[in-house]
Amino acid sequence: MADTEPVSIPMTVSVPYRFAAGLYLTKCLTELRDHGKLYAVECPKCRRVQLPPRIVCAECHVKNGRWVELGNEGTLVGFTIMYLPLTDPTTGKPHNPPFVYGSVRIDGATSVLDHFIRVEPEIEKVWVGMRCRMVLRPQEVRIGDLSDILYFEPLPGQKRPGDGTQG
C-alpha cells in the first residue's frame, strides 16, 4: 500500500521528578552522603537486614527498628553485561554499553544493591561470588542519592573459580 519507505518517529519521554525519601531512606542517604556509611535496618522478627532500609520488613510486614551499620564490601550475587544503553534514573542519561551491571550483597545485609560493576565487560572477567568494594564520590560532591555510589570494583587478588569453561 505505501509506496514510500516506512517512516519511524523517534520519541524520548523524559520526566524529572522529586520524591520525599521518608524517614528511613533519608537516614540511609544522608549517612552515605555525610559519612560515606551504609545503614540498613534489621527486622525484629525474621532478622533479615534490609538495604535500602524500609520502615516495614518486606517479608513479615512488621516495623523495622534496629539500625545496622554495614561495611563497604560485599559479594556479587548476579550480574549482566549490558549491550543496550541503560538510562540512569538519576540523570536520565544513557550509559555507553557494554558495561557490567550487577547485584551486590553487602556483608551483613540480606537484600542486594544493584549497581555498576567496574570490571571489563567480558564473561571471563566477572563471576558470581566475586568480592567487591563500594566506591563513592568524593565527600564534597556527594548529593545524597544512590548516584553517590559510583560503582563497585572487585577486590584485588581474586581469581575466577572453576576451570574457566563455565559461562
Next chain:
Amino acid sequence: MDERQPSQPFEVDQRLTAHGTYWAGKMGTRFYAALRDAQQILGSPCPKCGKVFWPPRSVCTFCFDELQEVVEIGPLGTVETFTLVTYAEPVHPRPAPFMYAVIRLDGADTGMAHFLDEVDFDQVHVGMRVRPVFAERRQGNILDIQYFKPA
C-alpha cells in the same frame, strides 16, 4: 531510630527517561513522507461516510470502513479550540507562555492539536484562520510543521 534521626525533610531528584521509536504505520508513513518531501498535508477520506481524517488513519472512527486513499488538505485551517499555557513544566516542549490550538484544516472533518505562534494571545478566537509554518529541515515528524500562525 537513634540520635542520628534526621529532622529535615529530604527529597531526591530523579529523572524517568525512555527512548523509543515507533513505526508511523501505513497511513502515517504517507503522511510524514508527503509532509517532509513536498510540504503537503494529507488527510484520508472515508469511502462510506465521506469524512476526511487529519491526521490520516486506516480505519474510519465513525463507520469502521477501511481507508485507503489520501487527499491533500489545507494548508489553511480554522481554530476549533485553544488554550494558553501560562506555567512552566520541565516536560513542556516550549517555555511558557505558549499556545496550543486544535486546528481543522480546510477539507478535513477532524482537528488536530498543534502550536499557535506569532500571534497576539488576546486576539486568538475560535474560528480564527491560520496557516502552517514549515520547518526548513524536515525530518518526517509532526514538527515538520513548526507551528501555525494567523493566515
